[in-house]
Amino acid sequence: MTAPPIARRATVAAPAVKRSIVPYRLQRTLLRVAGIALLAVVLIAALFPVYFMGITAFHPPSLSFARTPTLFSTDLTLKAFRDLFRQYPFMLWMRNTLVVAGFSTVLSVAFATFAAYSLSRLRFKGRGFASSAVFLVYLFPSTLLFIPIFILCSDLHLLDQLPALIAVYLTFSIPFSVWMLKAYFLNIPMELEDAALVDGATRWQCMTRVVLPLATPGIAAASIYCFTLSWNEYLYAFTLLSDGEKFTLAPGMTKLIFGDVFLWGMIMAGGLLMSVPILLLYFCAQRFLVAGLTAGAVKG
Amino acid sequence: MATRSATIPEVVPEPRRAHLAKARTDANFAYMLLAPTAFLITVLVGYPFVRALWLSFHKKLLGAQDAPWIGLANYGVLLHDPKFWGSVKNVFIFTGGSVAIKLVLGTLIALILNEALPWRGLWRSIVLLPYAMPTLVSVLIWKWMYNDTAGVLNYLLQQTHIRDSPLLWLSDPGSAMGAVIAVNVWRGFPFFVITLLAGLQAVPQDLYEAAKVDGAGVWSRFWKVTFPGILPVMAVVTLFSTILTFNDFSIIWVLTKGGPGNSTDVLSTLTYKIAIPGLELGKGVAVSVLMLPILVLLIVLLNRFINRREELA
Numbered sequence: 001m002t003a004p005p006i007a008r009r010a011t012v013a014a015p016a017v018k019r020s021i022v023p024y025r026l027q028r029t030l031l032r033v034a035g036i037a038l039l040a041v042v043l044i045a046a047l048f049p050v051y052f053m054g055i056t057a058f059h060p061p062s063l064s065f066a067r068t069p070t071l072f073s074t075d076l077t078l079k080a081f082r083d084l085f086r087q088y089p090f091m092l093w094m095r096n097t098l099v100v101a102g103f104s105t106v107l108s109v110a111f112a113t114f115a116a117y118s119l120s121r122l123r124f125k126g127r128g129f130a131s132s133a134v135f136l137v138y139l140f141p142s143t144l145l146f147i148p149i150f151i152l153c154s155d156l157h158l159l160d161q162l163p164a165l166i167a168v169y170l171t172f173s174i175p176f177s178v179w180m181l182k183a184y185f186l187n188i189p190m191e192l193e194d195a196a197l198v199d200g201a202t203r204w205q206c207m208t209r210v211v212l213p214l215a216t217p218g219i220a221a222a223s224i225y226c227f228t229l230s231w232n233e234y235l236y237a238f239t240l241l242s243d244g245e246k247f248t249l250a251p252g253m254t255k256l257i258f259g260d261v262f263l264w265g266m267i268m269a270g271g272l273l274m275s276v277p278i279l280l281l282y283f284c285a286q287r288f289l290v291a292g293l294t295a296g297a298v299k300g
Numbered sequence: 301m302a303t304r305s306a307t308i309p310e311v312v313p314e315p316r317r318a319h320l321a322k323a324r325t326d327a328n329f330a331y332m333l334l335a336p337t338a339f340l341i342t343v344l345v346g347y348p349f350v351r352a353l354w355l356s357f358h359k360k361l362l363g364a365q366d367a368p369w370i371g372l373a374n375y376g377v378l379l380h381d382p383k384f385w386g387s388v389k390n391v392f393i394f395t396g397g398s399v400a401i402k403l404v405l406g407t408l409i410a411l412i413l414n415e416a417l418p419w420r421g422l423w424r425s426i427v428l429l430p431y432a433m434p435t436l437v438s439v440l441i442w443k444w445m446y447n448d449t450a451g452v453l454n455y456l457l458q459q460t461h462i463r464d465s466p467l468l469w470l471s472d473p474g475s476a477m478g479a480v481i482a483v484n485v486w487r488g489f490p491f492f493v494i495t496l497l498a499g500l501q502a503v504p505q506d507l508y509e510a511a512k513v514d515g516a517g518v519w520s521r522f523w524k525v526t527f528p529g530i531l532p533v534m535a536v537v538t539l540f541s542t543i544l545t546f547n548d549f550s551i552i553w554v555l556t557k558g559g560p561g562n563s564t565d566v567l568s569t570l571t572y573k574i575a576i577p578g579l580e581l582g583k584g585v586a587v588s589v590l591m592l593p594i595l596v597l598l599i600v601l602l603n604r605f606i607n608r609r610e611e612l613a
Contacts, residue, residue: 027518035412042409043426045486049441050429052452061450069452115337124327130334132603137345139599141547143568144588147575148351151360171344174337186610203329232434234550239576250436254554257440264444271437282432283425290494 053268053275057081060265080265081273084256090270092245093252100162100248101230104169109223111170112177113215117207119178120185121193131182138175142235145171150239160243168236173226180225180292184218185211221292224281231278249274352585360582362575367582374586383562384570384587391566391591393477394552395545398484403538405485406492411526413493414500424497431490439554442483446470446555470556473563480564484551488544492537499533500526532609539602546595567591 058076061069084090118124119131149168150159158164192214193206201209212219234250241251253274256267282289356374360367378384413424430438445452446469454466469479507525516524549568552558558565558573565573567587575584 024517031518032415035408035415036417038408039412039417039423042405043423046426046429046490049438049445049486050433052445053437053441056444069450069455071452111336111340114333118330118333122326122330122333124330127330128607130338131607132600134337134341135603135606136596136599137341139543139547139595139602140345140349141568141588141591141595143547143549143571144352144585144591145345145348147571147581147585147588148348148355151355151581152348152351167344170340171348174340175345178337183610203326228434232436234436234554235572250434253436253440264447264450267440268444271434271440275433275437278434279429279432282428286425286428290498293491293494 050275053271056264056268057272060268062265080269084266084269087266088252088255089245089247090252090273093247093249094273096162096246097231097248097250100165100169101227103166104173104230105223105226107166108170108173108177108226109181109219112174112181112222113212113219115174115178116181116185117211120182121190121207121211122203134175134178134182138172138179142172146235146239149236153240158240160241160246162246165237165240165248168240169230169233172233173229176229177222177226180222181215181218184215184221184292188214217288218292220285221288224285224289225292227281228278231274353589355582356586356589358582360580362579362581370582374583375590377583378586378590383565384590386562387558387565387567387570387587390477390562390564391546391568394481394484394548394564394566395542397477397481398488398545399538399542401481401485402489402492402541403534406489406496406537407530407534409489409493410496410500411522413497424493427493428490430486431488431494433487435487435550436554438487439483439551442486443470443555446479471560473560476556476560476564480552480555483555484545484548487551488541491541495533495537496530499530502533503529532605536602536605536609539598539605543595543598543602546591546598 052071055070055073057080058078059070059073060077060080063075063077063079115134119127119134149171153159153161153164153168156164188211192210196206196210197203232250233248237248238251238254241247244252244255247255249270253267253270256263256270355367357369357371358367359370359373409427413420413427417423448454448466448468448471451466451469453469454463457463457467467475470476503526507529508521511521511525547568548566549572552564552566552569553572556564558569562570567590571584571587573584574587575581578584
């Protein structure tokens with residue numbers, strides 16, 4: 001943000017003090033050119049796969065008999081989308097995903113808000129332990145847990161049950177939200193609450209009237225991340241669901257892979273539909289998300 | 301005088317008592333708020349975790365009712381299995397390679413985006429795109445781009461005459477690991493960019509001014525001011541990414557299923573392969589249990605690091 005004035009001052013001050021082998025201005029210009037070139041390459045690399053998904057979805061390989069991939073075409077069609085809806089219950093998968101992601105997000109953010117307030121604001125015995133335990137669970141590998149969870153669900157006849165999947169998703173979404181919200185709450189000045197306490201507010205009132213309203217962006221960010229995590233989750237959905245009617249999008253998408261070239265149009269059409277809601281969420285709430293994400297890592 | 305000395309001893313303990321009482325209700329309130337989360341984590345993570353450890357000492361087959369206790373046999377078999385050691389080697393190559401490239405690329409892009417550029421906001425949003433895409437979808441796109449015969453990467457390579465014959469990206473053991481790492485880097489580097497950008501903005505500007513007055517060049521300014529300034533953030537992000545990459549399952553599973561042969565098998569895919577298609581649930585769990593020592597070490601390290609910084613703040 002504050003870079004330009006300093007850069008301008010530098011070009012005046014630096015050469016006078018120390019003469020390096022390459023003049024300072026030239027050094028800067030060269031670096032700038034190299035930097036912009038690298039940025040351009042990275043931007044193209046970031047955009048191209050997404051563009052290519054779009055062109056494959058709207059101009060599926062089955063349209064052209066050529067064995068070369070289509071990089072650009074004005075001959076666009078909705079055929080891949082029509083095939084997808086006709087041959088697979090794609091909208092049902094989307095609805096299932098929405099239900100699972102929605103419920104697990106609401107539940108985990110609600111529980112996590114209380115837990116995070118407790119861990120960031122109140123002093124009690126075992127706080128350090130609880131805090132570390134949540135963190136450990138957050139980074140715990142799902143490859144270790146999916147097998148016992150699969151056996152449990154199968155013993156309890158909970159396979160192919162969306163409520164069971166919602167509960168399983170709490171295993172990662174609760175610790176994740178607690179961790180993120182805790183970092184966010186720590187950024188809200190304690191003095192505000194102390195002032196409220198002096199004025200005779202109870203802790204509950206401090207939390208609901210002072211801290212939570214200020215933490216709304218953080219809660220929004222945690223909710224969006226939770227929703228995204230559940231929307232994208234693959235391993236649990238893949239092992240716990242086997243009935244095509246109960247599929248969420250992730251296992252549904254893998255049903256489209258037969259290694260056959262002609263299905264790529266449909267896969268990319270499905271991928272596009274799976275990405276659009278998440279991308280919209282991300283880019284509408286980009287500022288919150290960046291603030292939420294960096295609260296934990298950058299503070300201090 | 302007398303009345304004053306009489307009142308003082310009574311007045312002093314009162315706020316202390318009130319303070320203690322407040323601390324006690326605070327603690328009760330804290331436990332109350334924490335209870336639902338503690339309960340759910342115990343039931344949903346704690347119990348399955350104990351069950352997983354228990355399972356690893358049994359010969360539990362998928363679909364079988366009885367699971368005889370076999371002690372450490374699952375572990376013994378694994379430790380003598382070259383496939384297991386191959387996966388250990390691969391998970392280190394995959395994690396080390398991915399994280400190193402993500403760190404360097406992420407730092408460079410963050411430095412560039414921290415400069416005054418026209419339309420900087422737009423470039424930042426585009427850099428964020430791979431991170432925002434659902435992993436499964438981006439992996440499927442890459443699988444399609446890597447396609448041996450109809451894939452766009454081979455098409456571009458041949459059109460530009462960089463290569464004459466198609467490169468078998470995912471089906472050649474020599475290139476499969478590199479191809480898998482590339483996808484992980486593509487997906488993960490924006491995380492480094494976002495956090496490091498925030499870190500760069502937290503570096504005190506007067507340090508740059510001072511360096512400039514001292515006539516420091518671009519290079520020494522980076523190593524003397526910028527780098528020490530963002531080092532703590534770098535350490536946190538790198539550890540985070542290391543843990544998440546070490547645990548990653550879906551990128552490798554969807555791209556190669558650990559193949560060709562076992563050339564891209566990591567511990568997570570080996571767990572799945574042994575447990576589900578291989579039907580040996582107990583042995584599969586044992587693979588993941590063997591991941592734990594390193595993983596817990598990394599998590600504890602990261603936790604310490606973050607806690608120390610929170611105390612400083």
